[in-house]
Every structure is written in structure tokens, then in C-alpha cells.
Amino acid sequence: MNVYSMPAFSGPCRVLEFDKEKCVGCNLCVDACPCDVMIPNPEKGGEPIVIYAEECWFCGGCVQECPNKALKLIPPAKQRISTIFRNKETGEEFRMGETVRKTDR
Numbered sequence: 888m889n890v891y892s893m894p895a896f897s898g899p900c901r902v903l904e905f906d907k908e909k910c911v912g913c914n915l916c917v918d919a920c921p922c923d924v925m926i927p928n929p930e931k932g933g934e935p936i937v938i939y940a941e942e943c944w945f946c947g948g949c950v951q952e953c954p955n956k957a958l959k960l961i962p963p964a965k966q967r968i969s970t971i972f973r974n975k976e977t978g979e980e981f982r983m984g985e986t987v988r989k990t991d992r
Contacts, residue, residue, distance in 0.1 A: 902924065902943040902960065903940075903943075906958065910955065911932060912928060912930075915954065916935060916950070919949050919951070919952035922942045922944055924939050924949075
């Protein structure tokens with residue numbers, strides 16, 4: 888059986904929270920991210936811009952690189968994000984063993 892995972896967001900995905908008082912816009916967090924979730928802010932000294940929040944692996948590399956402790960991760964459990972799995976062959980979608988819906992292929 889071929890199964891893959893896809894996120895099912897219930898609202899806007901916020902993976903990072905920046906403290907504007909502490910962030911100096913050094914962009915070390917941008918460089919540390921293996922997924923390129925953020926881009927540098929074009930305004931000098933501004934916090935990075937999160938453009939691909941859904942790509943975040945929640946590895947914490949950005950948080951660890953920040954010299955001023957200006958950002959924190961917001962894990963999926965606190966975002967009310969659930970994962971739906973889909974069987975590639977049948978299109979059946981399920982969550983934690985229960986069928987959510989069947990889709991036509």
C-alpha cells in the first residue's frame with residue numbers, strides 16, 4: 888500500500904513567533920533554516936518574513952541560531968494542525984486509522 892502524508896491546516900499556519908523588541912534583523916535564523924521557510928526582511932533591522940510556513944520541519948535550528956532569543960517555534964499541536972494520510976492507489980483519506988473520506992480519482 889502506498890500512503891503519503893499531507894498537512895490539513897485548520898487556519899493560518901504560524902510556525903514562528905518573533906519578539907520585535909529582541910530581533911535585530913541579523914538573519915542568522917534565515918541562514919540556519921534547512922527548508923528556506925523565511926527570507927530576509929528588505930527593511931534593515933526588521934525580523935525575517937515567513938513565506939513557506941507549511942514547509943517547516945520544526946527542527947529548531949533557527950531558534951538555536953538566534954543570538955538574542957528573539958524567536959520561538961509554535962509546534963503543530965498548539966496550532967490545531969492535523970495530518971491526513973491518503974492512499975495513492977484508492978484515494979482514500981484517513982486520520983489515525985479512521986477513514987475521513989474517499990475521493991474519486
